[in-house]
Amino acid sequence: MxxxxxxxxxxxxxxxxxxxxxxxxxxxxxxxxxxxxxxxxxxxxxxxxxxxxxxxxxxxxxxxxxxxxxxxxxxxxxxERSRGWWEEYRELLPAALLDLAEVEHHAERLGAAVTLHIPGLLQTTDYAREVFRQDVPEMAPPDIEHRISFRVKRQAVLYREPPTPYRATIHEAALRMRLGGAHVTLPQLAHLLDMSERDHVTLRVLTFDAGTLPGSGQSFYYSTGPVPQLDTVHLDQSHGPVFLDSGAQLDKYRVLLGRMEASALPPDKSRDLIHKVAQEL
Incomplete structure (x- = not known):
């Protein structure tokens, strides 16, 4: 058992x-x-x-x-009988984070719609460190480093062969929030631009001028399974990841993801805006 x-x-x-x-x-x-x-x-x-x-x-x-x-x-x-790399973190991190890595590892495609932070799979280590430093209660430095190394290993899905197709819609607010100061934000924006040039990564920016915020600005992540019934939605809550997989929930977040993308700038204009934000820092 x-x-x-x-x-x-x-x-x-x-x-x-x-x-x-x-x-x-x-x-x-x-x-x-x-x-x-x-x-x-x-x-x-x-x-x-x-x-x-x-x-x-x-x-x-x-x-x-x-x-x-x-x-x-x-x-x-x-x-499936073998367990993945995430098992080495079994005694170090909450089980829900390991489940997240497992979902991402097996996903056919990955999507994100975020408003205040850069998506985890696109974060630099310095940016991720600043995100984790904001947690309440405050995490001990070793715990922060465990979280960072885990996040970096999760990002391998974007670099493996073949890489997992990834689509992200990021609100302009997340780009302009100077988390950690310019010395952290500038490399993060440069990393976004670099990733956006990759064939398997599609990046869109939802601007302040868009005049809409589907889903009231809720951030969420969408993992596509081998069949629609096995898709998974991941909500990043303060108490830990929450996973949704009922048919009605999946239908809702598919619509929200589509509306976010439709309201955002196309990829080329999104890159132009990221360049502009970086120049203004």
């Missing part, structure tokens, strides 16, 4: 539960179809126990799920 299931293992169990409930079956009825004890279904759905890819396909068949793409994606999730 697992004592500390990962976020991805929990998601697999939750998706299997959704399939069962959509089929109108109780866990007891599902266990009878498989010829197993009822608690085995409960343990799988709670990620306390693993499940094989073949068993996932059998469950999907019993649940009358005809979505082959979804079944294949769930089977692939079940086949």
């Amino acid at each position: 697992r004592s500390n299931p990962t976020g991805r293992q929990l998601r697999l169990g939750a998706e299997l539960r959704k399939l069962r409930e959509r089929a109108g079956l109780t866990s007891t009825q599902a266990s009878r179809l498989l010829g197993v004890q009822q608690n085995q279904i409960s343990n799988v759905e709670a990620a306390r126990a693993g499940v094989s890819p073949d068993r996932v396909r059998t469950l999907a068949c019993h649940y009358d799920c005809g979505d082959k793409a979804l079944v294949n994606a769930l089977s692939n999730m079940a086949s």
Whole structure:
């Protein structure tokens, strides 16, 4: 039995539960179809126990799920046995941060819509250090350094081969906020410009003059899975990351992400504005 299931293992169990409930079956009825004890279904759905890819396909068949793409994606999730680099931080950082790295690692595409800070995957180490210094309660210097090294390793998804496609909409306020002073902000803006030139990175700026702020300015991150049902929204809250994955929530944030992008400057004009902000510092 697992004592500390990962976020991805929990998601697999939750998706299997959704399939069962959509089929109108109780866990007891599902266990009878498989010829197993009822608690085995409960343990799988709670990620306390693993499940094989073949068993996932059998469950999907019993649940009358005809979505082959979804079944294949769930089977692939079940086949994963090794844990990623983030496990070395298991005793150092909150579990939710490890789950975030796992989601990003497996994402087909990544998106961000932020208003007050540069997105974490685009932050320099000095900028990230200033962000972490603002936390309440104040973090000890070693804890800050752990957070920074973890953030840098998360950024590897943008540099691996092939890199993960990344789209970010950043409000002009985040560009003009001189976090840490000009000696921190200028290199950060230069890094944004450098990243924006990469083929897999699309950067847009939502200006003060846009006259709109979809979602009331809430910052969020969107990870696209192999099928739409396995997308994930990440909200960066003061008490830690919050993950959303219900169909209604995913639909809402897809719309918000689209509206933010539509209201922002195109990539070329966004780069021009970042240049201008840097020159004004």
